[in-house]
Amino acid sequence: MIKKNFIVLLFLFTATFSFAQANKVPAHPKLIVGLVIDQMRWDYLYRYYNLYSENGFKRLINNGFSCENTFIPYVPTYTAPGHTCIYTGSVPAIHGIVANDWYDKTAGKNMYCTDDSIVSTVGSNSLEGKMSPRNLWVTTLGDELRLSNNFSSKVIGIAIKDRASILPAGHTANAAYWFDASVGKWITSSYYEKELPDWVIKENEKKLPDAYMSKDWNTLLPISKYTLSTADNEDFEGNIPGETTPTFPHKLSQITKGKYEVFKYTPFASSYTFDMAKQAVKNEELGMGNFADMLAISISSTDYMGHTFGPNSIEAEDTYLRLDRDIADFLSYLDAQLGRGNYLLFLTADHGVVNVPGFLEEHNVPAGTFNTSLLISTINKMLSEKYGLSNGIIAIENNQVYMNNNEINNSGKNKNDVENYIISYLKTQPYIENAFSTENIATQSMPAQIKERLINGYNPKRSGEIGFFTKPAFTGGGTKGTTHGAWNPYDAHIPLLWFGYNIKPGKTNREVNMTDIAPTLSAILKIQMPNGSIGKVIEEITK
Numbered sequence: 001m002i003k004k005n006f007i008v009l010l011f012l013f014t015a016t017f018s019f020a021q022a023n024k025v026p027a028h029p030k031l032i033v034g035l036v037i038d039q040m041r042w043d044y045l046y047r048y049y050n051l052y053s054e055n056g057f058k059r060l061i062n063n064g065f066s067c068e069n070t071f072i073p074y075v076p077t078y079t080a081p082g083h084t085c086i087y088t089g090s091v092p093a094i095h096g097i098v099a100n101d102w103y104d105k106t107a108g109k110n111m112y113c114t115d116d117s118i119v120s121t122v123g124s125n126s127l128e129g130k131m132s133p134r135n136l137w138v139t140t141l142g143d144e145l146r147l148s149n150n151f152s153s154k155v156i157g158i159a160i161k162d163r164a165s166i167l168p169a170g171h172t173a174n175a176a177y178w179f180d181a182s183v184g185k186w187i188t189s190s191y192y193e194k195e196l197p198d199w200v201i202k203e204n205e206k207k208l209p210d211a212y213m214s215k216d217w218n219t220l221l222p223i224s225k226y227t228l229s230t231a232d233n234e235d236f237e238g239n240i241p242g243e244t245t246p247t248f249p250h251k252l253s254q255i256t257k258g259k260y261e262v263f264k265y266t267p268f269a270s271s272y273t274f275d276m277a278k279q280a281v282k283n284e285e286l287g288m289g290n291f292a293d294m295l296a297i298s299i300s301s302t303d304y305m306g307h308t309f310g311p312n313s314i315e316a317e318d319t320y321l322r323l324d325r326d327i328a329d330f331l332s333y334l335d336a337q338l339g340r341g342n343y344l345l346f347l348t349a350d351h352g353v354v355n356v357p358g359f360l361e362e363h364n365v366p367a368g369t370f371n372t373s374l375l376i377s378t379i380n381k382m383l384s385e386k387y388g389l390s391n392g393i394i395a396i397e398n399n400q401v402y403m404n405n406n407e408i409n410n411s412g413k414n415k416n417d418v419e420n421y422i423i424s425y426l427k428t429q430p431y432i433e434n435a436f437s438t439e440n441i442a443t444q445s446m447p448a449q450i451k452e453r454l455i456n457g458y459n460p461k462r463s464g465e466i467g468f469f470t471k472p473a474f475t476g477g478g479t480k481g482t483t484h485g486a487w488n489p490y491d492a493h494i495p496l497l498w499f500g501y502n503i504k505p506g507k508t509n510r511e512v513n514m515t516d517i518a519p520t521l522s523a524i525l526k527i528q529m530p531n532g533s534i535g536k537v538i539e540e541i542t543k
Contacts, residue, residue: 028291029342029343029344030288031295031342031343031344032293032521033297033334033346034168036086036297037495038161038349038351039351041490042070042349042494042495043493045061045066048228048324051321052321057327059331064497065497065498065508065541066496066498067496067538068508068509069511070495070511071489071493071494072513073513075454075485075486077351077485078351079161080113081095082350084167084168087140087170087518088140088141088532089141089515089522089532089535090532090534091534092456092457094137094534096459098459101113102398103402103464105405106461114163114167115135116131116134117130119132119191122189122192122194122195122196123196124180132166134191136167139170140170140530141170141530142157142169143170144530145525146172146173147528148525149291153293153294154293155296156176156280156286156293157169157296157298158177158276158277158280160178161300164298165298166178168296174284176192177200177276181258182260184207184260185204186276199283199284200279203275209260212252213255213259213260213263214253216251216253217252217266219318221318223248228317233247234313235480236357236358238308238480241261241265242255250266252266264301266305267323268301269300270299270301271326273298273299273300278333287337307483310355310356310359311353311482312359340500341501344499344501345500346497347496347499348494348495349495352494353490353491354486357473357482365473367472368473369477370470372396375429380392387411387413388411390407392418392422395464397464399469401426422466431471433471434468438467439460441467442455469486473488508540510540515535517538518533518535519533520537523542524541
């Protein structure tokens, strides 16, 4: 009897222990997947919610954790600083990527964020691969992950845009791949590799962009179902290159000139990006090693489309419905490859977008546009008449004025006088709320939240001498399409969803920042946070 009871107890103990082992959470996620949707406003999660499938955005929202009030804590809100801040936990004042482009005061020329003249293109004969992360001054999450285990982790970046692949991947990445529209292929830079891996070559040989472009872009649902959008043909909408009207169907199959450039504006470029991401997971065996790997994916086509048609267009609605299906398919792929709960995916955006000013004006909402080129020429004419300067300002970029300090100093004019004269003029413009010396932002009278974002975005080596911000919904550009870059919620309020490894369903309305993503992931991975990080751990995710 005693022996029998002992056997029963031993069986129960063994069964309980085996069950516990089977349900034990792994020490770390096998794979970190960063999914950045370029230009995705937070409200898109819910605006199209009833039209989403059950396994795309809805799966992430309902089975994951949503930080409902996630903001970008700096300006300007552009692609390059956005992707950089997500993966560094830092801000332009520290990491140096102040915008997509800026005027380099040392070199005396315009600088693109990932330009690198000492590297060469790998995968084509164009100049599109002369890129690297060398303009980035700090480490990324991927860098710290690889440093933590003597470079055993694999880190790969994939995006249509070069900057959206390179800056997230970081300095020590195994690879970064982006789309060369001159040849319709994935390429990289000699900074990473001397030649493309065989699997990338094979992926290029499939000529998937040609296959996607052979089909016209029509709506996924009957067009009558798109009741959340404006009419299909609005005067304030732009056109896809090669087309003359902003209407469905977009006859992609008839476009031959620059067709790969056109491809970037279509939702099929999103599908193509996920195609590449799947191949990276499979061929690089991501998530199969002893340490966590990282795959940084950015969906760029949403930005090209959004600039052209705006957030109230049928094109925008259709793009997100198709993206929802792509996300569902990709999640299913990760489930099959790595197992549910073994990967950690976060979804966010690099910035949002303002409604097309023309659309807002139609509905009596204050909005408008201004001509940046005209503003430059007007100020230079005024400086010529008052101070005798031939070219007093060099550029206006990112709502910042770059003064011609060499000419001003050589002329013997007082720089502060010239600066104050420009600021006074800017303040008279009906679309400008405030203008100021960027060196003296801290002393300006303005709301504390705006002041903090301006300070975080100011970098003395790469920013202009004068800054300004406009009234809400006023943009520098043409009358068609829209843009982003401001502090306002339409540009700075972004989604942040966490899904997978050890994530409990839920949400928080507590305000968090874009810069909190990298330190939160660092805490989960138990590694050092990036060396320029100023973010805080989102404790709801790590508990």
